[in-house]
Amino acid sequence: MKRREFIALLGGAVATTSVGARAQQPKMLRVGYSGMLPRGAPHYDAFEKRMAELGYQQGRNFTFEYIQSPSFEGYDLTYRELVARKVDILLAAGNEPALRAAQAARAAEGATSIVFIALDFDPVERGYAASLSRPGNNSTGIFVSQLELAGKRVELLRETFPRARRVGLFWDAASREQAMAAAAAATSLGFEPHLLELKGQPPDYAAALTPMDRSPGEPVMLPASPLILRDRATLARLLLERRSPSISAFREVMEAGALMSYGVNLVDVFRDMANVVGQVARSSNAGDVPMRAPSHFHTAFNLKTAKALGIEIPPTLVARADEVIE
Numbered sequence: 070m071k072r073r074e075f076i077a078l079l080g081g082a083v084a085t086t087s088v089g090a091r092a093q094q095p096k097m098l099r100v101g102y103s104g105m106l107p108r109g110a111p112h113y114d115a116f117e118k119r120m121a122e123l124g125y126q127q128g129r130n131f132t133f134e135y136i137q138s139p140s141f142e143g144y145d146l147t148y149r150e151l152v153a154r155k156v157d158i159l160l161a162a163g164n165e166p167a168l169r170a171a172q173a174a175r176a177a178e179g180a181t182s183i184v185f186i187a188l189d190f191d192p193v194e195r196g197y198a199a200s201l202s203r204p205g206n207n208s209t210g211i212f213v214s215q216l217e218l219a220g221k222r223v224e225l226l227r228e229t230f231p232r233a234r235r236v237g238l239f240w241d242a243a244s245r246e247q248a249m250a251a252a253a254a255a256t257s258l259g260f261e262p263h264l265l266e267l268k269g270q271p272p273d274y275a276a277a278l279t280p281m282d283r284s285p286g287e288p289v290m291l292p293a294s295p296l297i298l299r300d301r302a303t304l305a306r307l308l309l310e311r312r313s314p315s316i317s318a319f320r321e322v323m324e325a326g327a328l329m330s331y332g333v334n335l336v337d338v339f340r341d342m343a344n345v346v347g348q349v350a351r352s353s354n355a356g357d358v359p360m361r362a363p364s365h366f367h368t369a370f371n372l373k374t375a376k377a378l379g380i381e382i383p384p385t386l387v388a389r390a391d392e393v394i395e
Contacts, residue, residue: 098130099131101136105140105296106299116343117133134151142166144166148174158184159171159181159183168183168185168187171183172208185208191212198360204355204359206356209356211342219254223236225329227259229288229382229383236290237284237288241292251290265278278311289313289314291318294318301317305325316331327374329369329371333367337363369390
């Protein structure tokens with residue numbers, strides 16, 4: 070081969086390689102999410118960390134668009150903004166108002182996939198999914214059977230407080246059904262349930278607790294709700310001042326000062342949510358990706374709070390716990 074021909078061939082090969090290299094550059098995956106907590110919340114960080122482990126590096130082939138919402142009503146605006154940013158996948162974590170807002174915002178776009186956590190509702194029963202194995206509607210996610218967990222929390226309260234007569238049950242726009250399920254369980258276990266509605270923004274927690282004024286020292290239950298999670302420090306302090314023992318759906322609320330918690334570990338759930346996002350990114354339709362369900366529920370006790378309240382947690386319960394703060 071003549072030198073001139075060799076150089077021409079080599080140049081063509083280099084050009085072809087450069088074009089191929091550009092063609093193989095990873096596609097940017099844009100994921101949008103709106104929640105009520107600041108972006109640095111541990112479970113949000115866990116999601117981004119797991120995405121990185123799956124090969125999605127922030128700024129290189131992945132971007133996480135986050136907008137904090139001030140309330141349930143704010144989701145309509147924040148999800149419309151995320152769709153306007155042309156995200157590939159919308160995350161709707163936990164409550165039904167967030168999923169409704171994500172679906173409404175997507176309606177004009179059509180192609181955007183949705184990955185959601187059904188934390189306080191049954192997605193099949195409500196029509197958001199055709200089935201858990203094949204949800205359809207370009208949507209999939211994680212289903213937590215929160216109504217069953219609400220009943221289990223009441224059982225834990227009964228084991229801890231065998232002589233208690235009344236139980237207070239907080240509820241808001243995202244957790245009314247949890248309170249109803251807990252009330253049914255409470256009645257069957259000999260409690261007199263008191264429904265404590267959260268009103269206002271931010272909610273007036275002290276006013277909500279008024280029905281428990283004639284029941285000092287009786288337990289209250291805190292549902293799986295972004296408001297409870299967001300305001301956990303304020304609420305835990307108020308309950309401690311009132312000397313009211315409490316059980317929460319989230320360990321983070323227990324860590325802030327509630328007496329105990331039973332439910333999913335949000336860090337684990339958001340890591341698994343990243344796994345679902347990875348599956349959806351490789352799929353032609355999110356609705357073909359089966360929904361997941363947590364396999365473990367986290368039990369935790371705050372013995373510092375127990376000491377402050379003058380309460381002794383039965384040793385058999387402490388021995389069964391996944392986490393104990395002393």
